[in-house]
Amino acid sequence: MAGRIRDADIQLVRERVDIAEVIGERVTLRNAGGGNLKGLCPFHDERSPSFNVTPARGVYHCFGCGVGGDAITFLTEIDGLTFVEAVERMAARAGLKLTYEDIDGRVQRSPSSQPGLKQRLLEAHTAAAAFYTERLIDPEAETARRFLTERGFDRDAAATFGCGYAPDAWDALTKHLRAKGFTAEELTGAGLAKPSRTGNLIDRFRRRLVWPIRDSSASTIGFGARKLFEDDQGPKYLNTPETPLYKKSQVLYGIDLARREIAKTGRVVIVEGYTDVMACHLAGVPVAVATCGTAFGAEHIRILRRFLFDSESANGRIVFTFDGDEAGQRAALKAFDEEQRFVSQTYIAVTPDGQDPCELRQHKGDEAVRELIERHTPLVQFALDREIAKHDLDTAEGRLHATRAIAPLLARVKDRGLVDEYIGDYAGRLGKEKAELRRAVAGVASGQSAEEVPAPRRSPDADSTQLRAQREILKLALQHPQVAGPYFDAVDATPFTDPNYRAVREAVEAAGGAGKATAGANWIAGVSASCAEIAAQALVNELAVEELRIDREPDAVYVRTLLARIQRPVVEAEVADLKRRLQRVNPSTDKDEYMSLFGKLMGLEQHVRSLRDQAANAVE
Ligand SMILES: [Zn+2]
Numbered sequence: 001m002a003g004r005i006r007d008a009d010i011q012l013v014r015e016r017v018d019i020a021e022v023i024g025e026r027v028t029l030r031n032a033g034g035g036n037l038k039g040l041c042p043f044h045d046e047r048s049p050s051f052n053v054t055p056a057r058g059v060y061h062c063f064g065c066g067v068g069g070d071a072i073t074f075l076t077e078i079d080g081l082t083f084v085e086a087v088e089r090m091a092a093r094a095g096l097k098l099t100y101e102d103i104d105g106r107v108q109r110s111p112s113s114q115p116g117l118k119q120r121l122l123e124a125h126t127a128a129a130a131f132y133t134e135r136l137i138d139p140e141a142e143t144a145r146r147f148l149t150e151r152g153f154d155r156d157a158a159a160t161f162g163c164g165y166a167p168d169a170w171d172a173l174t175k176h177l178r179a180k181g182f183t184a185e186e187l188t189g190a191g192l193a194k195p196s197r198t199g200n201l202i203d204r205f206r207r208r209l210v211w212p213i214r215d216s217s218a219s220t221i222g223f224g225a226r227k228l229f230e231d232d233q234g235p236k237y238l239n240t241p242e243t244p245l246y247k248k249s250q251v252l253y254g255i256d257l258a259r260r261e262i263a264k265t266g267r268v269v270i271v272e273g274y275t276d277v278m279a280c281h282l283a284g285v286p287v288a289v290a291t292c293g294t295a296f297g298a299e300h301i302r303i304l305r306r307f308l309f310d311s312e313s314a315n316g317r318i319v320f321t322f323d324g325d326e327a328g329q330r331a332a333l334k335a336f337d338e339e340q341r342f343v344s345q346t347y348i349a350v351t352p353d354g355q356d357p358c359e360l361r362q363h364k365g366d367e368a369v370r371e372l373i374e375r376h377t378p379l380v381q382f383a384l385d386r387e388i389a390k391h392d393l394d395t396a397e398g399r400l401h402a403t404r405a406i407a408p409l410l411a412r413v414k415d416r417g418l419v420d421e422y423i424g425d426y427a428g429r430l431g432k433e434k435a436e437l438r439r440a441v442a443g444v445a446s447g448q449s450a451e452e453v454p455a456p457r458r459s460p461d462a463d464s465t466q467l468r469a470q471r472e473i474l475k476l477a478l479q480h481p482q483v484a485g486p487y488f489d490a491v492d493a494t495p496f497t498d499p500n501y502r503a504v505r506e507a508v509e510a511a512g513g514a515g516k517a518t519a520g521a522n523w524i525a526g527v528s529a530s531c532a533e534i535a536a537q538a539l540v541n542e543l544a545v546e547e548l549r550i551d552r553e554p555d556a557v558y559v560r561t562l563l564a565r566i567q568r569p570v571v572e573a574e575v576a577d578l579k580r581r582l583q584r585v586n587p588s589t590d591k592d593e594y595m596s597l598f599g600k601l602m603g604l605e606q607h608v609r610s611l612r613d614q615a616a617n618a619v620e
Contacts, residue, residue: 005087006099010072013087014521016094019071020055025217026078028263028309029053034547040306042078043067049309054545057479058521061541068541070525080244082116121190121245124182125220128192129212131176132164132223141165143228144209151275152362153282160257161278162212166205166225170196173203191222191240204240207232211253211274213240213292216307218256222246224274224292237273239293249299253277254289255307261286262307267317269349269373270296275358276321283361283369295334296320319347319376323356344415347376380418383409384426399430403440410437411444469565470501471543476562477508478524478544480554481517487559489513495566503536504543550619557617564614571611575604 020029020037032038032052041051044065053060061068067077075086091098135141136158144165148158166173174193178184184201187193196202208225215221222240240246254277262268269288271277280288291300308316349372351360361369377385387405392398406426413419419441427437474496476484489509496502508514510530517523524544531537548554578601587594 004101005084006101009091009096009098010087011522013090013094013096014058014070014072014525016096017071017090018055019058019060019074019521020053022071022090023053023060023074025259027051027306028259030309036545036547040309041065041067042306045302052545057519057524057544059524059541059544061538061545063542066538066542068538068545069528070521080116080118082119085116085119117186117189118244120182120186121243122219122221124177124186124190124192125212125222125245127177127180127182128173128190128223129162129164129220131173132166132210132212133159133162135165135167135172136163138165138167140167147209147226147228150362151279151358153275153278157278157282161274162214162220164210164212166203166208166210168207170202170206171200173205174201189243191243191246205238208238213246213251213253214256215251216255216259222251222292224253226274237293248292248294249297250303251292252289252300252303253292254281255303257281258287258289259307262304263309266308267319268304268308269319269321271321271357272323273356273358276356279358279361280369280373283357283366285370285373288357316345317347317376318345319349319373321349321351321357321372323351323354343379343413344418346379348379348382349373349376380409380413380422384422388426388429393430399432403430403432403437407437407440408444410441466566466569467498467501468549469562470496470498472549473559473562473566474501474504474508475543475546475548476554476559477514478527478540479519479548481514481519481523483554483556484559485513485515485517487556487563489515491563491567495570500536500539503531503533504539507531507536507540558619561614561617561619564611568608568611568615571604571608575601575608578604
């Protein structure tokens with residue numbers, strides 16, 4: 001029987017772990033007021049932040065795609081961990097020891113449940129990284145050490161970046177990890193070993209300098225390995241293949257070290273290799289990252305945007321470095337095909353004599369690397385200049401061809417202000433009137449269609465006054481149970497006309513009622529667990545983070561006003577129903593029934609009047 005973690009321990013983990021810190025490792029969160037934090041959702045592609053985190057209640061919710069939950073849910077969703085693994089990882093960060101019990105509540109010494117595949121692959125990588133770094137001091141690793149020293153990387157630098165050495169043996173790592181209990185399937189699944197022609201398991205990396213590739217939370221998910229010896233038949237760089245952990249279209253080397261600085265400065269520098277990332281960080285450009293064995297693409301942008309917080313207000317900058325005009329030109333033109341706001345925030349830095357940042361630091365020092373990054377040119381300007389440089393502007397024909405060459409580039413820039421700015425600058429240089437250049441651009445642009453903007457998904461229509469009040473009172477029950485408590489519990493689910501709202505109301509009751517609850521992560525988790533449906537669960541999270549409609553602390557008056565507003569239509573409907581029944585009763589023949597209904601009606605009308613008075617309180 002699989003051991004389970006004691007409920008009390010799970011609650012303690014929820015209380016002790018700061019959800020903002022857990023999520024902050026993947027997404028830059030900014031203060032959004034009212035105790036809420038905001039960021040770009042890691043679960044869907046978005047341009048302005050709708051992903052909310054409320055640390056006081058231990059929950060997150062995305063108003064764009066509807067995902068939500070607590071810190072445990074976040075880890076299971078983003079890292080594919082099981083519930084138990086997510087709790088274990090959080091307990092480890094908080095320094096808490098977990099107790100496992102069997103189905104009868106007897107304490108067990110250790111978890112008997114099997115960790116999931118991803119967790120095992122992560123563990124194998126951690127062990128492999130330790131193995132490689134230990135081998136770097138072996139006599140055999142002399143060439144690897146010299147490679148680092150020659151490029152200006154000392155022992156400390158090697159340690160910071162976790163550089164290691166894959167020894168000259170067929171299965172040194174494989175044997176080491178097998179002895180630690182990893183299975184052949186786990187080693188091949190992790191991309192650390194592969195079957196040889198004879199069927200034996202052999203190491204993927206041999207006789208190479210290796211860099212651990214870590215994700216943004218600093219877990220090692222793969223390796224990059226550089227060839228050191230002439231007789232090595234393999235490519236110069238060899239990387240981990242695609243695995244459940246390692247997706248090269250999403251991997252950014254150095255993101256674990258750079259993410260905080262990227263968030264702080266709103267700037268990121270893209271370089272081409274492991275040594276360039278090291279050189280930049282050591283030279284005082286701690287925002288450098290590199291792709292691993294693949295070109296920079298749309299998925300990389302998506303990931304960086306989360307750290308850059310690339311919203312309308314925050315003006316993020318992405319600086320690409322290139323060792324040469326040709327490479328820069330090609331990449332710049334390619335970047336035009338990416339999304340538009342990316343284009344206007346992209347800059348290019350080209351080393352004058354074709355050196356990469358690592359070589360630049362080696363030959364000219366840290367200062368030169370910092371200067372290279374500082375001398376960045378906007379992508380659009382860079383591309384226009386390169387295009388114009390191909391023509392002789394001293395002749396009328398050259399100027400005409402240059403105009404024709406840059407018009408399509410300008411036409412691809414969607415930012416009107418930016419286009420106007422460039423038209424102003426370049427018309428002068430081409431000896432044209434602004435209007436003339438503008439016509440040329442418009443001529444190209446007229447064939448293009450407008451971008452489609454999808455509307456964000458909205459959960460139960462919050463527009464009607466009634467539904468708004470229903471929503472607000474549920475928020476109070478979740479966020480401020482001690483204020484809403486007894487009043488809330490006294491009103492049953494009838495006034496909640498939206499089925500999802502009604503489901504949440506019922507979940508509050510099933511979780512023990514708001515009257516007995518204490519605000520916090522465990523209350524929200526309790527209500528969430530009491531929901532019969534996933535849709536209601538998502539709504540609980542949404543309501544737990546959504547700001548109240550008042551600017552002050554909620555009080556009993558506010559609660560009673562909202563409850564009066566949602567109850568009024570119910571009682572009014574009962575009044576109308578009673579009146580209809582009274583009309584059908586003949587007062588002279590059925591006097592008793594008539595008087596009884598009439599008495600009820602009087603009572604209900606009195607109730608309606610008091611609800612009306614209460615509902616009219618100006619509380620918002
Ligand atoms: Zn989302």
